Amino acid sequence: MRISRSTGLRAIPAWLLVAVAALSTPLPASQSSSWLDAYRDPAARLIAESLSSAFAWERLAFLGDTFGHRLSGSEGLEHAIEWALAEMKNDGLDNVRAEPVKVPHWVRGQESAEITFPHRSPLAMLGLGNSVGTPAGGIEAEVLVVRSFAELDASGDRARGRIVLLNVPFTTYGETVQYRTAGPSRAAALGARAMLIRAVGPPGLRTPHTGALRYAEGTPQIPAAAISVEDAERLQRMQNRGTKVRVRLEMEARFLPDADSANVIGEIRGRERPDEVVVVGGHFDSWDVGTGSTDDGGGCIVTWEALRLMKKLNLRPRRTVRLVLFTNEENGLAGGRAYLDRYRSQLGHHVLMLESDSGVFRPTGFGFSGSASARETILQIASLLRGIQADRIGPSGGGADIGPSVEAGQLPAMSLEVEGNYFLIHHTQADTVDKIDPADMAKASAAIAVMAYVVADMPERLK
Amino acid sequence: MRISRSTGLRAIPAWLLVAVAALSTPLPASQSSSWLDAYRDPAARLIAESLSSAFAWERLAFLGDTFGHRLSGSEGLEHAIEWALAEMKNDGLDNVRAEPVKVPHWVRGQESAEITFPHRSPLAMLGLGNSVGTPAGGIEAEVLVVRSFAELDASGDRARGRIVLLNVPFTTYGETVQYRTAGPSRAAALGARAMLIRAVGPPGLRTPHTGALRYAEGTPQIPAAAISVEDAERLQRMQNRGTKVRVRLEMEARFLPDADSANVIGEIRGRERPDEVVVVGGHFDSWDVGTGSTDDGGGCIVTWEALRLMKKLNLRPRRTVRLVLFTNEENGLAGGRAYLDRYRSQLGHHVLMLESDSGVFRPTGFGFSGSASARETILQIASLLRGIQADRIGPSGGGADIGPSVEAGQLPAMSLEVEGNYFLIHHTQADTVDKIDPADMAKASAAIAVMAYVVADMPERLK
Numbered sequence: 064m065r066i067s068r069s070t071g072l073r074a075i076p077a078w079l080l081v082a083v084a085a086l087s088t089p090l091p092a093s094q095s096s097s098w099l100d101a102y103r104d105p106a107a108r109l110i111a112e113s114l115s116s117a118f119a120w121e122r123l124a125f126l127g128d129t130f131g132h133r134l135s136g137s138e139g140l141e142h143a144i145e146w147a148l149a150e151m152k153n154d155g156l157d158n159v160r161a162e163p164v165k166v167p168h169w170v171r172g173q174e175s176a177e178i179t180f181p182h183r184s185p186l187a188m189l190g191l192g193n194s195v196g197t198p199a200g201g202i203e204a205e206v207l208v209v210r211s212f213a214e215l216d217a218s219g220d221r222a223r224g225r226i227v228l229l230n231v232p233f234t235t236y237g238e239t240v241q242y243r244t245a246g247p248s249r250a251a252a253l254g255a256r257a258m259l260i261r262a263v264g265p266p267g268l269r270t271p272h273t274g275a276l277r278y279a280e281g282t283p284q285i286p287a288a289a290i291s292v293e294d295a296e297r298l299q300r301m302q303n304r305g306t307k308v309r310v311r312l313e314m315e316a317r318f319l320p321d322a323d324s325a326n327v328i329g330e331i332r333g334r335e336r337p338d339e340v341v342v343v344g345g346h347f348d349s350w351d352v353g354t355g356s357t358d359d360g361g362g363c364i365v366t367w368e369a370l371r372l373m374k375k376l377n378l379r380p381r382r383t384v385r386l387v388l389f390t391n392e393e394n395g396l397a398g399g400r401a402y403l404d405r406y407r408s409q410l411g412h413h414v415l416m417l418e419s420d421s422g423v424f425r426p427t428g429f430g431f432s433g434s435a436s437a438r439e440t441i442l443q444i445a446s447l448l449r450g451i452q453a454d455r456i457g458p459s460g461g462g463a464d465i466g467p468s469v470e471a472g473q474l475p476a477m478s479l480e481v482e483g484n485y486f487l488i489h490h491t492q493a494d495t496v497d498k499i500d501p502a503d504m505a506k507a508s509a510a511i512a513v514m515a516y517v518v519a520d521m522p523e524r525l526k
Numbered sequence: 527m528r529i530s531r532s533t534g535l536r537a538i539p540a541w542l543l544v545a546v547a548a549l550s551t552p553l554p555a556s557q558s559s560s561w562l563d564a565y566r567d568p569a570a571r572l573i574a575e576s577l578s579s580a581f582a583w584e585r586l587a588f589l590g591d592t593f594g595h596r597l598s599g600s601e602g603l604e605h606a607i608e609w610a611l612a613e614m615k616n617d618g619l620d621n622v623r624a625e626p627v628k629v630p631h632w633v634r635g636q637e638s639a640e641i642t643f644p645h646r647s648p649l650a651m652l653g654l655g656n657s658v659g660t661p662a663g664g665i666e667a668e669v670l671v672v673r674s675f676a677e678l679d680a681s682g683d684r685a686r687g688r689i690v691l692l693n694v695p696f697t698t699y700g701e702t703v704q705y706r707t708a709g710p711s712r713a714a715a716l717g718a719r720a721m722l723i724r725a726v727g728p729p730g731l732r733t734p735h736t737g738a739l740r741y742a743e744g745t746p747q748i749p750a751a752a753i754s755v756e757d758a759e760r761l762q763r764m765q766n767r768g769t770k771v772r773v774r775l776e777m778e779a780r781f782l783p784d785a786d787s788a789n790v791i792g793e794i795r796g797r798e799r800p801d802e803v804v805v806v807g808g809h810f811d812s813w814d815v816g817t818g819s820t821d822d823g824g825g826c827i828v829t830w831e832a833l834r835l836m837k838k839l840n841l842r843p844r845r846t847v848r849l850v851l852f853t854n855e856e857n858g859l860a861g862g863r864a865y866l867d868r869y870r871s872q873l874g875h876h877v878l879m880l881e882s883d884s885g886v887f888r889p890t891g892f893g894f895s896g897s898a899s900a901r902e903t904i905l906q907i908a909s910l911l912r913g914i915q916a917d918r919i920g921p922s923g924g925g926a927d928i929g930p931s932v933e934a935g936q937l938p939a940m941s942l943e944v945e946g947n948y949f950l951i952h953h954t955q956a957d958t959v960d961k962i963d964p965a966d967m968a969k970a971s972a973a974i975a976v977m978a979y980v981v982a983d984m985p986e987r988l989k
Contacts, residue, residue, distance in 0.1 A: 268954065270731045
């Protein structure tokens with residue numbers, strides 16, 4: 064019996080999950096704990112090999128240091144893709160290839176925001192991804208600060224002709240990010256000329272966070288930018304004092320014609336059932352600030368490591384393990400969709416898809432979405448990771464890039480789970496490799512290698 | 527007996543201080559603890575009044591929010607000075623006045639730094655204060671990274687024609703700042719075309735720190751900028767890998783003709799000996815990043831509060847308490863020198879000078895430089911601050927702005943001492959009011975008010 068979808072598990076009542084677990088038939092012999100014994104040695108070797116060096120961190124550092132950011136359409140991304148292809152071949156991976164994908168090509172250009180009244184003072188800002196630009200010379204208008212969509216909607220005609228600032232304190236990403244994605248069109252619908260948003264993240268050091276917006280059909284497309292928490296609170300205080308603050312926003316942001324990019328793929332070809340595939344990966348593109356080391360360079364490198372470690376230890380599983388470095392997660396998801404388009408007919412042979420895209424801080428285990436019996440198997444495999452404290456299996460797994468395929472194929476899905484201050488640096492200038500501990504990367508690589516290897520090798524397919 | 531100078535106390539052996547304390551004659555009646563009893567009530571009232579509101583924090587927020595930064599020569603500083611004069615009059619202070627001071631007028635202009643080889647990638651940078659600019663189009667050169675002056679000097683001819691990066695990890699400000707002040711000329715002497723310095727502060731969020739450089743006589747003046755810790759380590763790693771990294775630095779920095787500014791002064795005029803003066807203050811100028819809220823807006827406001835609180839409670843001490851908001855501490859010290867020039871003949875009537883310029887985080891007490899008997903008195907007064915845990919008296923006190931007068935007059939000197947992460951935000955974009963706790967400001971204001979009031983009022987002059 065298969066229960067869950069990556070997007071659906073949260074909706075199933077806990078009592079039902081318990082009931083299903085209680086009703087499930089006894090595990091077959093191959094699924095009882097004893098089958099796991101054959102994997103204790105390879106798991107220990109994968110872990111020891113990973114923990115023996117800082118190879119993953121060094122590779123991630125090289126990637127960010129050398130190529131900088133990797134926004135879709137940028138030279139940095141395409142140079143990095145060429146490098147990754149060469150490196151995967153150097154690692155001895157099988158079937159290394161780039162699978163072409165057309166991607167949106169948004170460019171930021173020059174941008175700035177400043178208070179112009181009562182006294183000129185710059186704001187720390189980052190335009191939102193996919194935003195339109197302003198006319199040359201910018202947009203200057205009085206600011207209306209609101210704390211919520213409710214306050215915005217209640218402002219009646221006061222948003223008209225204004226620059227609206229959505230000053231919403233960060234709670235969780237899922238809850239707060241809606242103001243970034245939907246805010247510009249909500250403000251435009253009320254006649255705002257531009258939108259500013261308090262950065263979606265906890266307070267930093269005057270650190271704006273970029274990220275994609277999504278214009279709604281039928282409302283004017285207005286320019287939109289994030290400003291730092293400090294600047295948002297400053298504008299709030301000024302409004303609270305009755306000061307009629309004016310701000311000038313200037314952005315050259317625009318789309319160029321779609322660009323050529325690619326998903327980068329390498330494999331450990333299965334020795335017995337090569338058509339059955341365990342996919343691991345992350346997204347290779349990033350925002351155009353910082354070097355995209357946690358989002359999601361680290362996820363790419365630690366999933367890549369899983370294959371490199373198997374190769375290094377000459378561990379070739381029964382089934383194929385496929386690494387996919389997806390392109391264009393941040394502002395389009397073209398890579399994830401292209402994978403589905405290309406492999407739709409083969410999804411029945413996809414045993415599991417695993418993505419790492421929550422940063423590579425201290426790994427605690429994985430989130431998993433799949434059947435109750437598959438969960439039982441995954442829990443058993445995870446026990447091999449107890450020594451590195453990465454054996455927790457959370458209630459749901461998935462990822463943006465694997466999402467289209469997981470949904471289309473109703474596939475079991477996993478995500479690496481970590482503990483760390485991901486959202487402090489997410490989509491900021493500060494997303495650089497120094498925020499990541501080499502030991503955490505080694506542990507994460509080991510955890511993914513063990514999980515992927517055992518799922519790919521175990522006698523019975525995960526189901 | 528007067529022992530110490532603000533600059534000299536550290537040089538006196540500890541055994542001598544102990545010996546002096548042991549040999550000193552018994553305190554006169556007015557200096558024994560019982561004299562202090564008369565001040566328990568006013569001290570309690572000053573503390574209670576200060577802690578009853580967030581007035582200090584709100585005033586500091588208004589200052590930074592409204593006027594932005596206050597670099598010497600900027601409109602922000604001069605508008606803020608006009609506001610301060612009006613506010614001091616509103617507070618009912620005596621003899622409110624601006625004392626004109628000519629100040630250097632350095633402007634940053636547009637500036638940027640980027641890696642140009644192996645791949646283009648921007649660096650997070652801030653030009654150093656008082657730096658010359660680059661030629662239009664910038665300076666592009668290969669980078670030489672060194673970890674110390676010793677490594678720089680040992681580099682022989684390899685600095686010639688290069689951009690030198692001094693990548694020195696932060697230890698203490700006193701120890702590390704020398705690389706910022708002296709580094710540009712040390713690099714220029716070896717033929718470097720420009721200098722970059724790892725930001726003088728602990729790691730932040732890709733947060734460069736500006737601050738003044740000091741060109742040496744007889745060496746070419748080359749442009750110099752700080753880059754973030756992350757960027758410095760990136761360039762270090764690239765050099766360690768053998769990559770010949772090229773960087774382009776472009777800065778429009780230049781001096782304009784000296785500008786008009788002023789020290790802002792207000793007083794509580796003494797009721798019996800008005801010519802004897804206790805000076806309290808901070809510096810009102812700031813760097814041109816952030817809003818200069820901790821450096822040193824907060825110091826200005828909490829010393830100002832000392833007078834406002836006395837006025838509010840109708841506490842007029844025997845001697846005069848004088849508030850001085852000095853101009854141009856950051857890149858010239860013209861305000862501190864102008865004060866000395868104007869009051870040189872009256873230094874003999876200066877009882878104490880107290881500066882707050884280490885941020886207004888949790889106050890722990892004061893540093894004090896002065897005679898052993900004065901220290902004994904100060905310790906007794908500090909006991910009135912035990913209730914707010916601000917009663918520690920450290921071994922030396924002083925401040926940049928009061929420095930010239932303290933030295934010329936051999937005056938007792940104090941500084942507010944606090945516990946907080948001052949150097950994380952010092953001279954950065956993140957120096958904004960939200961980093962300061964209103965309760966800490968209230969406590970600091972109370973501590974300064976009590977100290978200044980008692981020293982100004984006690985029957986015998988501090989000596």
